[in-house]
Amino acid sequence: xxxxxxxxxxxxxxxxxxxxxxxxxxxxxxxxxxxxxxxxxxxxxxxxxxxxxxxxxxxxxxxxxxxxxxxxxxxxxxxxxxxxxxxxxxxxxxxxxxxxxxxxxxxxxxxxxxxxxxxxxxxxxxxxxxxxxxxxxxxxxxxxxxxxxxxxxxxxxxxxxxxxxxxxxxxxxxxxxxxxxxxxxxxxxxxxxxxxxxxxxxxxxxxxxxxxxxxxxxxxxxxxxxxxxxxxxxxxxxxxxxxxxxxxxxxxxxxx
Numbered sequence: 001x002x003x004x005x006x007x008x009x010x011x012x013x014x015x016x017x018x019x020x021x022x023x024x025x026x027x028x029x030x031x032x033x034x035x036x037x038x039x040x041x042x043x044x045x046x047x048x049x050x051x052x053x054x055x056x057x058x059x060x061x062x063x064x065x066x067x068x069x070x071x072x073x074x075x076x077x078x079x080x081x082x083x084x085x086x087x088x089x090x091x092x093x094x095x096x097x098x099x100x101x102x103x104x105x106x107x108x109x110x111x112x113x114x115x116x117x118x119x120x121x122x123x124x125x126x127x128x129x130x131x132x133x134x135x136x137x138x139x140x141x142x143x144x145x146x147x148x149x150x151x152x153x154x155x156x157x158x159x160x161x162x163x164x165x166x167x168x169x170x171x172x173x174x175x176x177x178x179x180x181x182x183x184x185x186x187x188x189x190x191x192x193x194x195x196x197x198x199x200x201x202x203x204x205x206x207x208x209x210x211x212x213x214x215x216x217x218x219x220x221x222x223x224x225x226x227x228x229x230x231x232x233x234x235x236x237x238x239x240x241x242x243x244x245x246x247x248x249x250x251x252x253x254x255x256x
Contacts, residue, residue, distance in 0.1 A: 005106075005186055005195045010052035012105055014059045014095070017088035021106035023193045027053055031073035035066055042066065059086060059095030067101035070190070076100035077189040078133040084109055085149040096149040104190030106197060109146055112157040113202040113243070115178060115251055116142035116165075116213075123231050123248065124207055126164065127221040128241070134188075137221065139240045141202070141247055142213065143167075153201055164220055165213035172205035179250065183243050202247050228252060 005021075012020035027036065027043060036043040036053075042062035044054045055062050063086065070076040076098075083096040086107055102109050116124040124142045128135055145160035147153060158169050169175060180201050187194030207213075213223045226234065232252060235245050 005184075007186075007193075009106060009195060011050070012107075013046075013050050013052060013054040014086075014088070015054075016050060017090075017092070017094055019055070019059070019086050019088055019094055019107060020102075021195060022053060022104070023190075026104065026190065026193045029073070029075075031075075032069055035069055060097070063095060063097040063101065063105075066105070067098040070101055070104055075104055075190050075193075077103055077187075077194070082146075083149045084146060099146065100189075103187035103194030103196055106195040108197040108199065110153075111144060111146050111198055111200045111243075112153055112160060113141045113178075113200055113247060114143035114157060114161055115202060115204045115247055116172070116207040117204070117251070118207055118225065119209065122225050122227055123251070124213060124223060124225055125231070125240075125244075125248075126213070126215075126223050129219050129221050132219060135241045138244075139224075139234060140244045142207075142223075144200075144244070157203060163217040164215060165223070166216050167207075167211065167213055169205075171208065171211060173208060175203060175205040178202040178204040178247065181243065181246055183246070185242060198243070200243055200247075204251065 007023055009021040010024050011018045012022055042056050042065050044056055046054050071079055077100040079100045082099045084099050084102055085093050086095045086097050087093050126140050126142060128138055128140050130137045143161045143164045147156040161167050161169055183198045185196050187196045235249060
C-alpha cells in the first residue's frame with residue numbers, strides 16, 4: 001500500500017468506486033460550497049460505509065465543474081487544458097479530469113520517463129525549467145511527462161521525447177523497458193492540500209554519440225551529460241526529483 005499522506009485525507013467516491021481523496025475540510029471552503037449546495041450540487045459529504053465525499057452525476061462533467069471551481073478559487077494546479085484518465089481503486093476508468101485538479105483531489109495519474117545513457121556509461125539528464133510549477137530547477141531524467149487520457153503509453157513517450165528533448169524514439173538504440181515505479185507524496189497544489197499518487201512506466205535507451213538533446217517546449221532549463229560518479233554525487237545531495245532519483249539509482253545499482 002502507498003505511504004500515508006502528511007495530513008489525514010478522506011475518500012472521494014463516484015458511487016461505490018473510490019477515485020481519489022481530499023483533506024476533510026478542503027471542499028467545505030466558502031469558495032467551493034456551491035459544489036455541494038443547492039439543486040445543482042455535484043458533491044455530497046457522506047458518512048457510513050462510503051464516508052467522505054461523493055461525486056454526483058456524470059463523472060467527467062461533474063469533475064469539470066469541480067476543476068473550474070478550484071481554478072476560480074486559486075486552488076488548482078497549473079491549468080493545461082489536458083484531460084487525464086480517472087480510474088477507480090481497481091484500475092477501471094470512470095471518466096476524465098483536467099490535469100490541474102488531480103493533486104488537490106488525490107486522483108492517481110500515470111507518467112512515462114526515458115533514461116538515456118551513452119555507450120561509454122555517461123547519463124543524459126535535464127534540469128527542469130525554473131518557472132515550472134512542480135520541482136522547478138531540480139534535475140530530472142532525460143524525458144518525463146504525464147500520459148493524457150487519449151494517448152497510449154508508447155505515444156505519450158514518443159511525444160514527450162520530442163517535446164522535451166527534440167529526439168525521435170526511432171533514433172535511439174537498445175530501447176527497452178526499465179520498470180514501473182509508484183510514487184506517493186504531498187503536493188503543493190490546492191494551497192498545500194494536494195496529494196500525488198503516480199504510476200510511472202520508465203524506459204531505458206542508449207543515445208547515439210552523434211545526437212544531442214534540444215528542448216522544444218520551453219520546459220527544460222538545460223541538458224547535461226553526467227559521469228556516473230557525478231550523477232551519484234548529485235543524487236546524494238538531493239538535486240534530483242524524487243521520481244528521477246529512484247529511477248537513476250536503480251540504473252546505477254544495476255550498472256546497465
